[in-house]
Structures are given as structure tokens and as C-alpha cells.
Amino acid sequence: MNRFEELEAYVAVVDYRGFGNAADKLGIAKSMVSRRVSELERRLGVQLLQRTTRRQAVTDAGREFYRRATQLISDMQDAELSVAHGQTAISGRIRLALPLGFGVSRLAQPLSQFLLRHPEISIEVDLNDRRQDLIKENIDLAIRIGELEDSSLIARKLANVHFAVCASPEYLRVNGEPQHPSELVDHEVLVYSNVSVGRQWSYQRDGKRVSPRMKYRLSANNGEFLAAVASYGQAIVSGPLALVQSYIDSGQLVPILTKFVPPEAGMYAVYPPGRLVAGRVRVLSDALHAHFQGVDI
Numbered sequence: 105m106n107r108f109e110e111l112e113a114y115v116a117v118v119d120y121r122g123f124g125n126a127a128d129k130l131g132i133a134k135s136m137v138s139r140r141v142s143e144l145e146r147r148l149g150v151q152l153l154q155r156t157t158r159r160q161a162v163t164d165a166g167r168e169f170y171r172r173a174t175q176l177i178s179d180m181q182d183a184e185l186s187v188a189h190g191q192t193a194i195s196g197r198i199r200l201a202l203p204l205g206f207g208v209s210r211l212a213q214p215l216s217q218f219l220l221r222h223p224e225i226s227i228e229v230d231l232n233d234r235r236q237d238l239i240k241e242n243i244d245l246a247i248r249i250g251e252l253e254d255s256s257l258i259a260r261k262l263a264n265v266h267f268a269v270c271a272s273p274e275y276l277r278v279n280g281e282p283q284h285p286s287e288l289v290d291h292e293v294l295v296y297s298n299v300s301v302g303r304q305w306s307y308q309r310d311g312k313r314v315s316p317r318m319k320y321r322l323s324a325n326n327g328e329f330l331a332a333v334a335s336y337g338q339a340i341v342s343g344p345l346a347l348v349q350s351y352i353d354s355g356q357l358v359p360i361l362t363k364f365v366p367p368e369a370g371m372y373a374v375y376p377p378g379r380l381v382a383g384r385v386r387v388l389s390d391a392l393h394a395h396f397q398g399v400d401i
Contacts, residue, residue: 108180111173113140114152118162118170119377120239128242195224196384201238201246204231205328205347206371211247214395218388225384233298233325238376244385247392249344250299250369258375260389263396266345267366270357274337281360282340285314292339294330295323304342307364314364331357342366346401371401 116126117137127134145152152166162170202211207229215227230236236243238257252259271281282288285307295301295318306315322339324330327347334341335356341348351357373389 108177110140110144110147111177113137114144115170115173115177117141117153117160118166122160125239194222194384194387196382197226197228198382198385198388199228199230199242199244200388201230201232201236201241201243203233203247203249204326205233206247206249206344207231208328209346210371210401211392214392217395218391221391222384222387225388227388233327235298238374243376244382245388246374248372248374251303252372252374257377260373260393261370262373262392263371264400265369265371266400267342267369268345268348268352268359269340269342269361269366270331270334270348270352270359271340272335272337272356273358275334275339276358276360278337283361285361285364286316288316288318288340293318293320294334294339294341295320296327296330296343297323297325303367306367307361308367309364344369344401371396 113126113130113136116129117123120126120129123134123137123141127137130137141153148169150165150169151163152169154161154163200215208231215229219225219227230241230243235248236246238246247262249265271279279291282291285305288305293305296304301318301320305318306313308314320339322330322333324333327343330341331343331348331351333339335351340360341357348357352359373392375385375389
């Protein structure tokens, strides 16, 4: 049996937390994954995984072997990738998860350029503001905005993301313009439901953090929708400039509280845990990083 395939199967089982998930990722039968790992253990004369009916636990020997195996696989992929770059022969499918608003406004262009450069690659895009489980949903790469809550993910920062607090001229005419974040408690606000209220309505000035308690009647898991609602005079919205800039340019929204700085945020390319990353996914990550390098959005 091919020794590299044994290593690949073992690393996939650890990375994707089970033989079934590993089989889906590798595109082979679950029985084949099990056989490759068993053959690897037999050849090494050591147990790498403790198997039960519900889960597999990595042994101490298995953890050390995993560390070395991932390095070997990574080195092999780097070697293959360097050849592929020379031959322009990168191919295969990439499952990519994008936040809806940023996917449309900021990522359509670099992805279109990437496909033109790599005609043998296909990309299946899931536009969704929901935080997907990258392993369960078999996603190769995801773009995420803001703080990364899952510390097990491998992350690569692509760009800094700037936020603005806005309201329509009509809302400000009727309700007045708050001069300090603490005054927001007397106003109607819109809340992005994928992020805690305290984090999205938090500000810095003179080294001090201001995080007022907010009252709201409308929340949604899409920033573009919230910006549109705010443009009709319903409430105050806090959102990325990438989603509200067009409303500001058209005069439908007006930036407020500009002396107070929201917490820094970033746009990240994230991978599932482990280093078993396909060369085509690395190439896409490199392309996105190059596109946004030195850019604030």
C-alpha cells in the first residue's frame, strides 16, 4: 500500500474528526480510510488512534506522529505546487464560503480574475452570513469578517475592515444626532444578529472604551439589509464601510459619532484545522492576499 496514502488518510481522520468525514474529504470509501490507517499502525507497530463506536481519540504516539506526518504532507504539497506553478496546471474544485455582502461587493472581482488565470479550477461559492462548520459542511476555505471566535481554525488576514455608524437625514431631523455613544440608549438602533450586541456597539476614545446598553426592535443576519432599512429612516446602523459607503455617497445615510473609533476588525481567509490543505486552495488564498495587500476596506 502507498505509504503517502496511509499518511494522508491518518491526517485526514485527525483533522476531520472521524473516518466518515475523512473519506468524504479524500473522495474514497470509509472502509478504505480505515484500512489505510490500520495498515499504517500495523507497519509502525504502534496504536495511533483509540477507536470506540462513537469517536476516535488520538494516542500520545498518534499526536507526535501526526505532527511529523502533517509536515511531510505539507512539504510534498509545496513541492507539487511549485511544479504546478511552473506548468500552470492547477486544477480541481474549491468549496468557498463567503459572507453575502462582502462576497458581492468585494470578492466578485478577485474571484473572477482568479478563474481567468486558472481555467482548470472550479469554485463552488456559498454566500451566507451564517458561520458554517467548515469540517461538517466540507468547506475548503472561508472568508470571515471581525473577530475569529474559533481558535482551532487556521487564519490568514487579508485586509483591515473599517466601520461606520450611520443614520438617514430624516431620522436625524426627527430624533436629533447623538454626540456621544452613551446617548445611543435613547435612540433606535439596528443589530447584526451574528455578533453580540456589546461587541458591535463598542467604541474607543482617548484610550477609554464606551459600550452602552442598546435597545432595539430589529435584528438581522445580513448587513446589507440593515443598511437598507436604516436608509428609510427607521434607525441607526453600525456596519462595515464596504456595505454602507454607497448609501453615504448617495446621501441616504450620514456618518455620525465620527470622533469615536469602533474596535478594529479584519477580513480573514480561514481553513479547517490541520495542515492538509490542497494546493489549489493555497493558490486561491495567495491570490486573495495579493489582491487586498495593503488595502483597508
